[in-house]
Amino acid sequence: MSKKLKAAIIGPGNIGTDLLMKAMRSDWIEPVWMVGIEESEGIKRARDFGMKTSVSGVDGLLPHVIEDDVRIAFDATSAYVHAENSRKLNELGVIMVDLTPAAIGPFCIPPVNLKAHAEKLEMNVNMVTCGGQATIPIVAAVSRVQPVSYGEIVATVGSKSVGPGTRVNIDEFTRTTAAGVEQVGGAKKGKAIIIINPAEPPLIMRDTIHCLTEHEPDQEAITQSILDMVEAVQQYVPGYRLVNGPVFDGNRVSVFMEVEGLGDFLPKYAGNLDIMTAAGLRTAEMFAEEAANNTISLPARG
């Protein structure tokens, strides 16, 4: 039996297609289905990649879940439909990796808490936001050294990489990211800011992380912890780079990051989208690894 877990991707847009291209290279995940709600460019592309496709939403996938042994689903649609997608697929024992802002499951930042989620076999994990994936690891890298009273992140993204879904509900980004800075990053209070910049050529995603530590920062330990964390993220996002810092100024610790994508389907500057798809895939892979090691048992199937 192959160790790879079979997967479905819901949402054949930019994110879904980029995720598909990454998943096709994975040692642990085998994408088999692409789910859309109508015939589209994305569905056609997925078919060209050899995927089975549904153009009638998740309902078109459901009858095939057991026979095709689909174990993982990535939802790259919208918060509005995610809950329903998740309920239907969870019932059939499919683990849901949620790339929408719905956040009905716990937040997942791979190098910080993925292993804990996988070991508990969480059936729905949420990937927070692109800004969260890029910055929360750094907040966590500081808070694992000493208490952080306040964590603030500023994500600056190229205008072309911000889709209509994010634009129409930009408050969801700031709220969800701030919640992730607290819940996963370990800051007592979190704040998130997003700036959209239309410069041409588009700028590569930039992220600034400011932490205020409760006590005088242990510069050496924090610096090492951040370097280790950057390396951990680079395992699945090679273009995750420390540009400047950590800068220490009193109790303030500031770190300046840049995130360049792999340029699979989305352009390289769209590191914000790349880090979401890469983190989503990394999450699914961890579940597959844990299942292969028999540390978790996937839901039984006849």
Next chain:
Amino acid sequence: MNLEGKKVTLHDMSLRDGMHAKRHQISLQQMIDVATGLDEAGMPLIEVTHGDGLGGASVNYGFPAHSDEEYLNAVVPKMKQAKVSALLLPGIGTVDHLRMAHDCGVSTIRVATHCTEADVSQQHIGLASEMKMDTVGFLMMAHMAPPEKILEQAKLMESYGANCVYCTDSAGYMLPDQVTEKIGLLRAELKPETEIGFHGHHNLGMGIANSLAAIDAGAGRIDGSVAGLGAGAGNTPLEVFVAVLYRMGVESGVDLFKVMDVAEDLVVPLMDHPIRLDRDALTLGYAGVYSSFLLFAQRAAEKYGISARDILVELGRRGTVGGQEDMIEDLALTMAKERGAK
């Protein structure tokens, strides 16, 4: 230019844009004193918010002496005729802040986006308009896009429910002809009932001239600041503008001598530094850089031994937009590294 008989609504920025120049440290009493003086002078609209808008309190932009809520609760009840406005930048503040401001008695909300990104303002403009607030769309850094683009974005804000749209010269880069062109196109193409506003900065000394050009081209609201207290070289100095409007026969309803006294007796004494067109402020206007970057660049210059002018020119070259204050320390570090390597 003949503006005789025109009417204009003036909007004071000293207690919001001026917060930049004060590193957001204006005291409650100072806010009350200035606002009360402006109210008595007949200023119809006064903005009171963190410099970067509601929710701007942050490491990135600076923590204020008091919260937006505290400032608003201190000022709003004291106003006899003036209305109080608040600024909101989507991506920094949220609709929760907007509701708070509304509960504090704010009657005008100004939702600000970069001039090409108006579609992030839909939920905020929509809610404000639903709550029957005077709802203003504020297109920042308007020098960075051609008139047609500004119009397209203004129409989006109008469609979300804005009853007024601003062309905002955040960098103090625009010249009168460009103001005429942009405001003129907005006036010609937006709904006749939609008001048009202009917000200037004085970084090229064009605050007054640009504001006059805006009125001539059809703007009905003009931002300025008593004694110019604002980011960069400050906003259009209102007491000067009021005097010019008197001379030109434009009706603003503001008492010239009273507003002069507020400027001289209340605002000038609270300045941390003289608001003037110094080398760095001039660089903002020349390079087209967001005015509130000024003090950040000066601090980074001092800390890392780089000239503030060099930092600002490079920020302009990179096309940075409002809110990217974090890039200043980042860039100064990179420049210091490069110089060390040479």
